[in-house]
Amino acid sequence: MSDYPDYERTSICSFLCEKDCSNVCCNGATLITIDEIKDFYEIFPIYIGFRKYSPLSKEHRAFLKNIGGEIDDYYIVGDFIAGNRFKKSCIALDEDHLCKLHKEGRKPLQCRIVPFCAIYPEDMQDIIFGQQRQTKFAKCEGYKEKAEVDTTVWKQGSFSEDSLRDAFFDFQRGLNKQSQFMKEILLSIYKENYFKDFMEGEGVLEMPIPVPILFNVLEDAGFSDKESLHFIISQAKICKKELIEDGNVENTVIEDWFNELNELISAYNEFVNKKSE
Numbered sequence: 001m002s003d004y005p006d007y008e009r010t011s012i013c014s015f016l017c018e019k020d021c022s023n024v025c026c027n028g029a030t031l032i033t034i035d036e037i038k039d040f041y042e043i044f045p046i047y048i049g050f051r052k053y054s055p056l057s058k059e060h061r062a063f064l065k066n067i068g069g070e071i072d073d074y075y076i077v078g079d080f081i082a083g084n085r086f087k088k089s090c091i092a093l094d095e096d097h098l099c100k101l102h103k104e105g106r107k108p109l110q111c112r113i114v115p116f117c118a119i120y121p122e123d124m125q126d127i128i129f130g131q132q133r134q135t136k137f138a139k140c141e142g143y144k145e146k147a148e149v150d151t152t153v154w155k156q157g158s159f160s161e162d163s164l165r166d167a168f169f170d171f172q173r174g175l176n177k178q179s180q181f182m183k184e185i186l187l188s189i190y191k192e193n194y195f196k197d198f199m200e201g202e203g204v205l206e207m208p209i210p211v212p213i214l215f216n217v218l219e220d221a222g223f224s225d226k227e228s229l230h231f232i233i234s235q236a237k238i239c240k241k242e243l244i245e246d247g248n249v250e251n252t253v254i255e256d257w258f259n260e261l262n263e264l265i266s267a268y269n270e271f272v273n274k275k276s277e
């Protein structure tokens, strides 16, 4: 008997984004990979989120083992969160309810693959598609009937739309690339009480990018030293806007991130001042 649960399967997933219900999917934050940090650090506050997953198959277990840390009966996988998930709508959503980044042809990978999810294998995406329809995407108007042939996006185990397939595998490549940092962070926090609370509960464990690994993350994300400094200054400005100028949406992770960034900026200024004395 298989160790893995049986799910209702389908051979075709049909979907066409209607764009007029973005209040369902364009809430405060999206997910990005390490390869997208450079594209979006001047738009969103960027921090880390861990989620726990149970494998759906042997192949999925191998994938999760590669990208995440194995703790108890779960695999813990880290992403970069872009935005403020306590806000009702994404910073990149325009007044006409369309995504500014989409209009500019540079929408984040995660936003291009909804309602699928790159944490799961391509041949099991029908399961995710169906589950999202029951939960987070219950009000999404993009789900179509199988008979609407022009809207088929996944068929018999594979994506049938090139742009969707490309975004899906680019996201998986990003997960692989950032996994070394995520595993390093996990090793440093897994004994903390807040981590135990996360393991016992549901949901996401959010935290700022830890300063000891920040410059290595930025280097792997393609930043030069000068660009890394610009990242820190830009992120501090964006966090300040989120916390102070835009007002009343509390987010303690963004607050912690803002404080870390300010300490880094002060340390840098002190260093420069000493050098010029």
Ligand code: SF4
Pocket (backbone or CB within 6 Å): 016, 017, 018, 019, 020, 021, 022, 023, 024, 025, 026, 114, 115, 139, 140, 141, 142, 143
């Ligand atoms: S909820 Fe679904 S149909 Fe509506 S904008 Fe989002 S993805 Fe498109």
Ligand code: SF4
Pocket (backbone or CB within 6 Å): 022, 025, 026, 027, 029, 030, 090, 091, 092, 093, 094, 098, 099, 100, 101, 102, 107, 108, 111
């Ligand atoms: S980046 Fe665009 S598509 Fe993604 S959540 Fe924000 S507004 Fe929506």
